[in-house]
Amino acid sequence: MSKGPVWRNFAGDQSCRPAVFERPTSRAEVGEAIRRAAEADRTVRVAGAGHSFTDAVLTDGTLLSLDRMNRVLDVDRATGLVRVEAGITLGALSALMYDHGLAFANLGDIDVQSIAGATGTGTHGTGITLPNLSAGLKSMELTLADGRTLEVDEATDPDTWRAARVSVGALGVVTAVTLQAVPAFTLGAVDTTAPLAATLDNLDELVDGNDHFGFFTFPHSPLAMTKTWNRTAASPSPRSRLGEWFHDMFLSNYAYWGVCLLGRSRRGLIPWLNRVASANSGTTRYTDRSYRVFATPRRVPLTEMEYAIPREHAAEAVRVVREIAERREFDVPTPLEVRFVAPDDAYLSPAGGRETCYIAVHQFAGIPWEAFFRSVEQVMVAHGGRPHWGKRHFQTAETLRRQYPHWDRFQAVRARLDPHGLFTNAYVERVLGPVGAGEPA
Ligand SMILES: Cc1cc2nc3c(=O)[nH]c(=O)nc-3n(C[C@H](O)[C@H](O)[C@H](O)COP(=O)(O)OP(=O)(O)OC[C@H]3O[C@@H](n4cnc5c(N)ncnc54)[C@H](O)[C@@H]3O)c2cc1C
Structure with a gap:
């Protein structure tokens, strides 16, 4: 146990100084930490890898990191x-x-x-x-x-x-x-560009016809940068280490970071930079282990908002969000990301109960993001959108409860498991409300 150091999220824009910071190594040590916090009237939060953009982790009470509880x-x-x-x-x-x-x-x-x-x-x-x-x-x-x-x-x-x-x-x-x-499975991946208009016109075919389809699109560019990944019986033939580094680190991180820095200092260049970045992103084809295709390093400092809307509104919402992102006052050198997810039945899943299109918007560090994100949020809310819980949004329990049919059932479970709000913080209080605020299930 130690007096907490300053904890920061990955993006560096959320921080706190917990009264106590602990890194338990077992369930028993977690229990002890919780007991000590409760006795001292401190709330408890857990930090994962700190990759949320919201204040979800922050506390001035006890902060636990489970990074030493990482065994299979x-x-x-x-x-x-x-x-x-x-x-x-x-x-x-x-x-x-x-x-x-x-x-x-x-x-x-x-x-x-x-x-x-x-x-x-x-x-x-x-x-x-x-x-x-x-x-x-x-x-x-x-x-x-x-x-x-x-x-x-x-x-x-x-x-x-x-x-x-x-x-x-x-x-x-x-x-x-x-x-x-x-x-374990292998994915054949094709990352390429296509006209955005055609991509949106053929969206259902692309989404239904591939195991994994999604795309990025930069404001001001007529292109979509598509990811089309399908399972294959072929053996992995990954890119060379140099090729992988060049694409995933140099182009997608360092070069893109440089472009964002230039755009930040010369805002008038952003439309042109966005068009050049899209037009030069090229085509990459490779076959690799699934997890090596899905995930790549992301180092560029930015902040993000992402909304889950019913799939059928995808094309229309993308068009409107792009128009907002192209407004001169917002200066957006970063792309929208569009993805598709199957329904599930978790009470607070943003994709709960409906086929979902997720639309994410980003803003590079140091460029104001709030007015842009608020404008996009209005569009998302109009489409019945639910925010990603780990990404920026401006909703409260009052507005969110209308989007979640099983909101009160979640709250009843919460009141039963954490009746005194030990696991709360400002974020939880804002987005879920005080414990016991839901209707009885
Ligand atoms: C560069 C980048 C790329 C991303 N890409 C995607 C993406 O492709 N898809 C997507 O959906 N999201 C994406 N995210 C968002 C990210 O996946 C989520 O914010 C996720 O919650 C981060 O996990 P974490 O381990 O860092 O958790 P944290 O951000 O540290 O914590 C998230 C929440 O979980 C709680 N928590 C953590 N561990 C525990 C525990 N053991 N017990 C109880 N509560 C716990 C925390 O208190 C907090 O409320 C991305 C984020 C970044 C920064």
């Missing part, structure tokens, strides 16, 4: 069930599972998140038949406010199960999870 506890190759401690990162687990012939069915753009942090905010990849990562969980071990350990799964307590999978850390500390892996 059990792998059953026959069933594909994998039990891990909650602090393991998606990337480390992907590599370990591959050695057992197993894989995540899908992943997002990066894999440095902890499994509990990623699932707790509804982190997702792209692929219309594939739900977010939390839907791949089979059971979860929580340490509750009273120090009890609760193992939750669908069979024993479906209500708590649907609440616990996406809970932004508001129910307790997740100490271990069991996930359903799939047999």
Whole structure:
């Protein structure tokens, strides 16, 4: 235990100085930390890998990091069930599972998140038949406010199960999870550019006709930078290390970072820079292990908002969001990202109950983002949008409850598991409201 150092998120724009910072190594130590916090009247939050853009982690109470609880506890190759401690990162687990012939069915753009942090905010990849990562969980071990350990799964307590999978850390500390892996697979990837207009006109065909389809599009450019990834029986023939570094690190990070810096200092150049960046992104074809295709390094400092809207509104919403991003007053040197996700049944899953299109907007560090994000949010809300819990948004419990049909059921579970609001902070209070504020289920 130590007096907390300053904790910062990955983007560097969220920070706090917790009264106590602890890195437990076991469930028992988590329980002890919770007991000490409760006795001292301190609230408790957990930091995963700090890759949320919101203030989801921040606390002036006790902050726990589970980065030392990162072991694989059990792998059953026959069933594909994998039990891990909650602090393991998606990337480390992907590599370990591959050695057992197993894989995540899908992943997002990066894999440095902890499994509990990623699932707790509804982190997702792209692929219309594939739900977010939390839907791949089979059971979860929580340490509750009273120090009890609760193992939750669908069979024993479906209500708590649907609440616990996406809970932004508001129910307790997740100490271990069991996930359903799939047999390891290879993806054939084609990353290329196509006219945005044609991409939007043929969106259903592209989304339904591929295992994983998504795209980026820069404001002011007529192009979409598409990712079309399909399972293949071919053996992996990955890019050379140099080729991979050149594309994923140099072009996608350092060169792009330089372009953003130039755009930030000479705002009038942004439309031209965006067109040049899109037109020169080229075509890359490769075949590799699934997790090596899904996730790439992302180093450019930016902030992000992402909304989940019903899939059928995708093309129209993209067109409108691009118009907003092209307004001179917003100076946006960063692309929109558009992805597709299958429905799931977690009470607070942004993709809950409906086929979903996620649209993300970004802003480079140092360029004002709030007015831009607020304008985009209005469009998203008009389309029934639900924000990604780990990315910036301006909603409150009052507005969010209308978007979630099972809101009150989540709140009833929360009131039962954390009756005194031990696992709260300003973010949780803002987006979920005080404990007990929902209607009785
Ligand atoms: C560069 C970048 C790329 C991204 N790409 C994607 C993407 O492709 N798809 C996508 O959906 N999202 C993406 N994200 C968002 C990211 O996946 C989520 O914000 C995710 O929650 C981050 O995981 P983390 O481990 O860093 O958790 P943190 O951000 O540290 O925490 C997230 C939440 O989980 C809670 N938490 C963490 N661990 C525990 C635990 N053990 N018990 C209880 N609560 C816990 C925290 O208190 C917090 O509320 C990206 C973010 C960045 C910065």
